[in-house]
Amino acid sequence: MLVKQRKASLRLTERNRLRPGWAFAADRDARSLVAQDRFLSVFPPIPGRRIALYAAVRGEVGTDRIRSRCLAGGVHLFYPRVMEDGELSFFRHREADGWVPGRFGIREPKAAPGDEGVRGGFDLVVVPGLAFDPRGRRLGQGYGYYDRFLAALGGTALTVGLAFSWQLVPEVPVDTWDVPVDAVVTEDGIIRPSGAAAEGI
Secondary structure: OOHHHHHHHHHHHHHHHHOOOOHHHHHHHHHHHHHHHHHHHHOOOOOOOEEEOOOOOOOOOOOHHHHHHHHHOOOEEEEEEEOOOOOEEEEEEOOOOOEEEOHHHOEEEOOOOOOOOEOOOOOEEEEOOOEEOOOOOEEOOOOOHHHHHHHHHOOOOEEEEEOOHHHEOOOOOOOOOOOOOOEEEEOOEEEOOOOOOOOOO
């Protein structure tokens, strides 16, 4: 089977698992909080650090607890917006800042007129995904936004996937342009395929 077909099949499976009616939906919120707590225990907030975070959508592991702890800990948080050129830019988010509905129904930070955001300079990037495997390979939604963004970073930031344990699969089919993450955190533990350090980001 071609990589494109394998990806499409896996996307369908994982999207179904993230829907409210799936088996683990009843304790999804509890599992999400455990995953976020585990993330915070491995990557604790460090004042002045620059972290790119995502706003959860469609059943993904939430990030609001990470957001509140990081803001309280003096971390500089950034959230993505899809720009006119079809690429991701990240905008600084503070406690009192509001949100606007973005593409695909994802919350995006408000931006001042003329603010183009930033596309680098991060210490840590938290990456969403439909599926991850033990080698850090990631299956996204199929639009390529994060793969292009991660490729442009060129390894200058630690990249961490955040997911439920059932989103870990034996193998994610990949194309040459797909970019793996350095670590994956779930409610059950952390995988460090690249040997990435847990602390000192």
